[in-house]
Amino acid sequence: MRLYVLRLGHRPARDRRITTHVGLIARALGADGIIISGDRDDNVIKSLEKVVELWGGPFEIQYVEDWYSLIKRFKENGWELIHLTVYGLPIQDVIDSIRSSSKDKLIIVGASKVPRVVYELSDWNVAVSSQPHSECGSLAVFLDRFFQGKELSKEFKGWKLKVIPQTRGKKVVRAES
């Protein structure tokens, strides 16, 4: 099963850091890649590519202009669309059903207002609390619950840098080159 994150409606000035965080969360918590839509922003793409180069992968980073065709195509190819939104069904009620399907998954998170058609095309509209929220927070909780914590011990390949957990202080090792 593959799992990608689709970030909709990116606005470079306003969303640069949030979209970068969405990408970091997707990578750190087990997604296979992120697809960014909205206004093209090479800045975000480069900073995520730099993370993969230094800390390992695989983790795909793509930009797509026409998100509507993209989600239609994913759906036609049998992927399940899961839209994270405060208006959706509580994650605690649906996560087991979502996990029980072996279909590939596209997790959609919006920046600006999400078009109605996304709610309609999605197989699941899922809320991580029904309170005003952060797409970063929702995505992180979704991935942690979806993968049931297994994502936290994922081994990345091709890393140049790696953190060795410490009670206090910082320890980073560098791969022999």
Add this chain to the structure above:
Amino acid sequence: MRLYVLRLGHRPARDRRITTHVGLIARALGADGIIISGDRDDNVIKSLEKVVELWGGPFEIQYVEDWYSLIKRFKENGWELIHLTVYGLPIQDVIDSIRSSSKDKLIIVGASKVPRVVYELSDWNVAVSSQPHSECGSLAVFLDRFFQGKELSKEFKGWKLKVIPQTRGKKVVRAES
């Protein structure tokens, strides 16, 4: 037991939206309040206060200039300090021990580089994956695991607006006034 989030090192231009997201996550996922340090930014404080006014509380929002005195005072008053950092111990190894203590908790998340003394004064330095990460994502996963999902059904008081979960579409009710 009380649980507050301390956001260190806020820089208004760069961190405004991220710090706002940290506040939204803290509120939505069960914290009793957020304390923001770094450069004072009324913009963030007002937008979080607006959320509490519309969507309910209680949820405290404070700014503090001298974070060092603050964490010393919390520690002297018997609070446990938990610093979320990529360099710390894996959350999956320590969350049960952290949860088993009934002490009040201060969860510390940094923006810019976190001073060494924070690592030293903290009772726990905790990593949500040992990968480059987002403080938003780390905080969300920490709170969800700490409260074991109970935070997702928290009832807020004094709300004017409330979301009613839907399979598709949006439903918001307004309190009678």
